[in-house]
Amino acid sequence: MVSCGEPSGDLYAGALARALRERAPGLDVFGFGGPLCREAGVRMVGEYTGLSVTGLTEALRVLPATWRMMRRLVDACDETRPDALVVVDYPDFNFQLMKRVAAKGVPVVYYVTPQLWAWRAGRMKAMQRDVALALPIFPFEEGLYQQAGVPVQFLGHPLVDRVPAPSADPAEAARHQAALRVALGLAVGRPVVALLPGSRHNELSRLVPVIAASLPAIRAAVPDVQFVVACAPGRRPDEFAAILAAAPGTPVVQHRTDDVLAASDVVVTASGTATAQTALHERPMVVIYKLSPLTYALGKPLVTVDTYAMANLIAGDRIVPELIQDGCTPEAITAETTSFLRDRERWARTHARLAETRAKLGAPGSTARVADAVLAVARRARG
Numbered sequence: 522m523v524s525c526g527e528p529s530g531d532l533y534a535g536a537l538a539r540a541l542r543e544r545a546p547g548l549d550v551f552g553f554g555g556p557l558c559r560e561a562g563v564r565m566v567g568e569y570t571g572l573s574v575t576g577l578t579e580a581l582r583v584l585p586a587t588w589r590m591m592r593r594l595v596d597a598c599d600e601t602r603p604d605a606l607v608v609v610d611y612p613d614f615n616f617q618l619m620k621r622v623a624a625k626g627v628p629v630v631y632y633v634t635p636q637l638w639a640w641r642a643g644r645m646k647a648m649q650r651d652v653a654l655a656l657p658i659f660p661f662e663e664g665l666y667q668q669a670g671v672p673v674q675f676l677g678h679p680l681v682d683r684v685p686a687p688s689a690d691p692a693e694a695a696r697h698q699a700a701l702r703v704a705l706g707l708a709v710g711r712p713v714v715a716l717l718p719g720s721r722h723n724e725l726s727r728l729v730p731v732i733a734a735s736l737p738a739i740r741a742a743v744p745d746v747q748f749v750v751a752c753a754p755g756r757r758p759d760e761f762a763a764i765l766a767a768a769p770g771t772p773v774v775q776h777r778t779d780d781v782l783a784a785s786d787v788v789v790t791a792s793g794t795a796t797a798q799t800a801l802h803e804r805p806m807v808v809i810y811k812l813s814p815l816t817y818a819l820g821k822p823l824v825t826v827d828t829y830a831m832a833n834l835i836a837g838d839r840i841v842p843e844l845i846q847d848g849c850t851p852e853a854i855t856a857e858t859t860s861f862l863r864d865r866e867r868w869a870r871t872h873a874r875l876a877e878t879r880a881k882l883g884a885p886g887s888t889a890r891v892a893d894a895v896l897a898v899a900r901r902a903r904g
Contacts, residue, residue, distance in 0.1 A: 522603035522627075523552040524594065524618055526569045526611035528720040528754050529794035531555035533633055533658075533679050533888075534609045538563050540892035551601060553594055556754060566597045570755065587614060595621050602627070604899035605653075609633050616644065619651045628653035628902050630895050634662060645669050654898055656891055659835055660881055676890040677883025680794075684779055684801040686879065701784040706772050711745045712862055715785035715804070716764065716771075717778070717795045720753035724791055725760045727811040732789060733763035734851035735858070740768070742859040749774060751781040786868075787861040789854060792829050792843070800832040800878050805871040807857040808832075808843045835881055840874040 525534040535557030538550045542562055551564035559565055567590045591614070598606070598621075606622045608615035612635035619629045634657040637645055648655060648671050655666045655673040666673035688694040699709045707713055718728040740746055750761050750773045758773045765771055774781050778798065782788060788799045788806040799806045808830040833839050842857045844850070861868050 522594075522598060522601075522606045522622070523550060523554060523558065523563060523609065524606065524611070524615055525554045525558070525609035526614050528555060530609040530611055530633065531557045531569070531754070532794075534558050534607070535561040535563070536679060536682075536888045537607065537609075537632065537891055537895070540888050541895060544892055544896060549601065551597065551603075552606075553590065567593055590614075591617060591621075594618055598622050598625065598627065604628075604902045605630055605895060607632055607895055610635070612644065616647050620647065623651040628898050630654045630656060630898055632656045632891060632895075633658050634666070637665065645671075654894060656894060658882075658887075659831070660883070661834070661837075674894060675883070676894065677885075677887030678797065679887045679891070680798055680801055681879075681882050682885050682888055684798065687783075687803055698784055701780050705749060705774060705777075705780065705784055707747055707749060707784060711747050712743060712787075713785045714739065714746060714748050714858060714862070715781050715788045715790075716748055716750045717753075717781075717788060717790040717799075718750070718761070718764075719791035719793070719795075720756065722756075722760070725756065728791055728809060728849075729761060729763050731809070731811070731849055731851055732854065733767040735789075735854040736764065736767040738851065738855040739858050739862075742855070743862045746862065747771075749781055749784065751778040753778075787858055789858060792831075792845070794831070796841075797831040797835070797882075800835070800875050801882070803872050803875040803879065805861045805868050805875070806830075806832065806841050807854060807861070808841055809849045809854060810843075810845050811849050812846065832875065832878055836874060836878045838874075840871060840878070 523534050525531055531554050534554050538558060538561040541550060542548050551566060553567045554563055555569055605628050607630045608619050610633040623629050629652050631652045634655050649669060652671055655671050657663055657675055658678045660675050663673055663675040702709050716732055718725050718732055748768050748771045750764060750771060752773050752775045761773050782799055782802040782804055785804055788804050790796055790799055790806050790808060792808050792810040796808055829845060830841060830843050832841050844853045
């Protein structure tokens with residue numbers, strides 16, 4: 522049984538489901554996810570469309586539908602007694618689900634573990650109680666779970682499989698980038714800024730306007746700049762209307778985020794999985810985020826870190842700028858983006874640090890190793 526509640530989790534869960542079924546062709550994988558899980562052959566009990574939001578106040582609006590989904594999954598667990606439950610990220614929902622399923626004697630594997638080092642560290646008690654194996658995707662998380670007595674293995678980051686290392690040959694790298702720009706409808710010889718405003722509707726509603734307001738000033742400072750939007754799965758092109766009004770002709774590209782990143786010089790991205798993906802492409806980035814004022818005020822006292830971007834957390838240093846909440850303004854986005862475009866030394870330093878960060882995420886083959894670990898837990902449960 523699998524459970525993931527947002528596009529990034531669907532990416533990992535779908536790849537895992539495919540790897541599991543390759544290893545055990547008769548395996549029944551069922552549960553809660555999105556289109557990539559469905560494509561991978563997961564028997565869908567429910568999909569997360571409409572349930573994926575960020576923030577405390579936003580979550581209250583979808584609470585009734587969320588609890589209905591929870592009941593459907595618990596009922597499905599009773600009907601099809603699984604040998605293991607794999608929950609992927611999405612902690613507010615998955616903590617409740619794993620509590621109910623673990624109480625039935627089903628072992629729980631937590632893949633893409635929650636960021637307990639960042640906020641709400643008290644949730645470790647639930648991990649200790651309910652989780653048979655924790656599978657974090659960042660190396661610094663392994664020690665945290667070891668110290669807490671939670672069985673844990675760091676098996677690498679799954680995005681390493683999806684994002685080949687950029688070529689060390691400058692000429693080959695330039696040819697590859699030029700080909701991608703042509704395929705995306707971009708000019709080869711002009712600088713490119715990739716825009717990744719998020720994967721959820723409420724993220725887009727806050728970040729698209731502030732990004733859009735920065736674009737004319739970026740273009741005024743760097744007249745030949747061009748922009749390209751990476752549209753997350755499940756999002757509509759019309760959700761980027763403000764960007765298109767501010768920079769007419771900007772391509773909105775669906776299902777090709779890696780190509781968009783590889784074609785770019787600089788990236789403006791929402792905080793989250795996209796920052797790790799951008800780091801794997803070794804692209805200097807400006808990380809932005811906004812929550813509702815109430816959600817931010819309620820959540821800030823619970824946060825125990827002073828940096829948010831995955832690239833910075835992996836590096837152990839603030840190697841890319843973060844513009845969070847009140848700091849997320851058009852003026853700040855303009856200043857940081859144009860700095861990367863004009864200051865080649867800063868761009869080169871950041872690029873080199875991101876290459877070091879990539880090396881910390883483990884070797885290719887992470888998803889296959891995770892599939893083997895999950896099957897080992899399931900087989901032990903069968904005796």
